[in-house]
Amino acid sequence: MKWDIPTLEELENIVWKCTACGNCKGTYEFGPPPTFGEICPAGVEFGFDGNMASKGKIAFARGILDGELEWNDDFLDAIYKCTVCGGCQNQCELDHKPFIPEIIESMRRKAVNDGVGPMPTQKVIAQSMRSYNNPYQGPRRVRTDWTRPFKKAGKPIKDIMKKDAPILYYVGCTGAFNLPVRNLPVATASIFQKLGLDFGILGENEICCGSTAMRLGDVDEFKRVAETNMKTFKDLHDNHGVKTIITSCAGCFRAIKKDYSLSDEYETLLGGIQVIHTTDFLYSLFKEGKMKFTREVPWKVTYHDPCHTGRHLIEYKIDKDGSQQWIGSYLGKNEEHCLYDIPREMLKALPGIDFREMDRIRSNSYCCGGGGGVMTGYGDWASKNAGLRIEEGMSTGAEHMISICPFCHFNLNEGAKRIKSPMKLYDLVELIDMALPD
């Protein structure tokens, strides 16, 4: 299988498109009213221009490319102190805009390739991926622990390798192994059962999507699991009747939808399979009137847009043949696939919900701080940053924060604990499950 994953050197011409104007350092909209906000978690925490936004990361890339910056522990540390959230990318208007996360990750790929990356704490993830096929050092039998209540209740969840089903619920490692987040797959499966959907899981045969490895620059490990997964999905499609893959993890969704598409066999292996986030899938049923909310959820809530279901799904229009402006010109963006309106509409449809918006939302959402390997590599900073987001949520008067990403879920709850906030993070599926009748 061939992959179109560029090296830093291959991106050099694009790196030089940055003017260093610094607009990437903060959000700004003319309005009126004009709005402003911090957007770069690393910038907020570390402050130096090199640490901050794409302006800083481009400087690092230039330094590597012109031979002035060489690897050392401090430099490597700075390369990995980035959540790759894409907040800076959303502010940029120049031709390198579509490639900003790619430039950051290409430096990490170079670091791994040169034998110095990722950071020591993150190397544990890489080792775990190789040993356990997941980043949590979790034995494969633990993957299905969350299904026990269903078995106990006489409603076991189908093992799709044994019993065919049209829907594969791809649970993801965080939902399966990270104890505080297990409510997420439980609620998802509960909803599916309440709705009478015919679905199954890979259970102990599920392996990591590879998102974390990709974000850390471990491209070989990413390719290994991605290729295995794509072949598994193809087999499920051809031999087990799978037509739809649903994932409730923003990271998995982004990886399967976007990172896997860098393979030259993507269409061959995943053609005919719909890959969809749980929220989007449930929304269709809701709009078709197949999902009725009857129970009150009398909560004041706000909504946090995860990076991976938001701006990471923006499609950038680039003039590929020079027919409109010039070859490589960034022409505009399409936010059609970003899950911005759907979760809000679903939330507002729940009986009793009092919905409040934060200032930084949608494409200008402030990252929880857990992405890009930061939660593993720099857990203390990740939770500190999450505390900032929780404070923003609390300023709306909301009691709880809702999101659709298990990473955000875990990290924001860590942030709330850190600042001793009563606010808790719930996944949207948890609220939907509460609102649905048995």
Added chain:
Amino acid sequence: MTEKPKESKVDPQITKKLCEIVGEKNATDLKHIRYAYSYDLSFVKRKNPDYVVMPTTVGQVQQIMKFASQKKISVTPFTAGTNIGGLCIPENGGILLDLKRMNQIIRIDAESHYAIIEPGVSHAKFASALYKHGLRWSWPVGPPSGSVSSNAICHGIGGMSGRYGLNSEEITSMEVVLPSGELVRVGSCAIQEDAWHSCLPLPRVDGLFTGWLGTTGIITKIGVRVHPIPPILKVFTASTEKIGDMASYLRTLGNYEICDDLTGVSWWLSQVPIPYPYKPKPDGVPEWVSFATTFSWTEKEKEAREEIWRMAFDEEIKKGSSLKETQYPAEALKARTQLPSQIVGSTKNYTKQAGGGISWPGTFTPLNKWEPVYDAWKKILVARNLSPSVRVTNYRGVHYGMLRAMIPFPKQDPIAVENARQAIVECLKVDLNNGGIPYKPPVDFALEINKRAHPGYISLLKQVKNMLDPNDIMNTGKLAL
């Protein structure tokens, strides 16, 4: 690939002392951090600072300056680094004083229409805060991330300069740390600690810190006038075939003093982005277009402004001008009237096609010299395959005017960068010889200014500089004295 700067000589003892002042997290000599401060948008060659320090309090700034003065270490003040003259690139290494963490809006006095802010406050942050009070500032066509304070003290301009003049003319008070570390105040706050409303009627010592490009002291707080936002915006747009007709129109309309911003731009600058390399203007389109922004409180006031504009327009037609009412290119108009703007601010307008680099001959040039200077600039720029993307603007009616050319270049290509630099310096010489004066000048320009300066002026500059900065540590080399 860019030319490598000479190696820095980092002294760990100096780093240690700086860490003691601002804390371990806010001072560093790490090379990758220093590298990120070694270049900006301009053609100015990369130079690394030896140390980067981010103070958070005035006391810390004082301690840093006192230490730097004792050790005779160069200090380059930095807020956002968004100027296009290399003003924050350290000519001689030393300490890069990054003030971005001093970013508090200390007060917005909505009754007396002034605000007190720290140097790290960006235009974006200030715009958001002022709007809540129905107030505005004269926003420049620069990045929203740029510093309000730095723009003001470097004689920056903005969208209300047609009415109020330069942003430095809107300064009401200052708190400054001198190179020695001494804390001084300028304006009303010097007499009563809490009064920041006016520099006058005291002696204008604010001039010791404005236009000096950060070579005389560190502004730690600044008071600025802010203005109410009238609800009705009317933008008059017109075009001419020639710069002479445009200058005449701007002069005539400027006489009536009804505009916040009164600007003409050449066809090349009205494109988003500026074409790079040069391409000829299409046949049949005017070479100059103009926008004139007016704000009114009532419809009747707007109608009166329309009447005046029509009168000025008719006056020009009677002179045989090529002036026409016209549509200004939509995105460019948005970029210049919805300020602060990411369209100009991200340099989408300026550098998107060339890639990475932008510099300018930015000058104050009398209106009656716009035509000969533009004609000469156009020849110079076109000969070097660069677009003559020129802007002319009246300040304070017709009292004085700005003439500048935004010159993009591909920063990846050193030959193209040098080509742009040479073209810009050639343009500057033409302008200086016609009585123009560059603003926010890079060192290349300062050299040309000083060549032409009266010896008494240079002597006075040196005396003032020596008085304020006897060890010559502040942004050394920038004045090319």
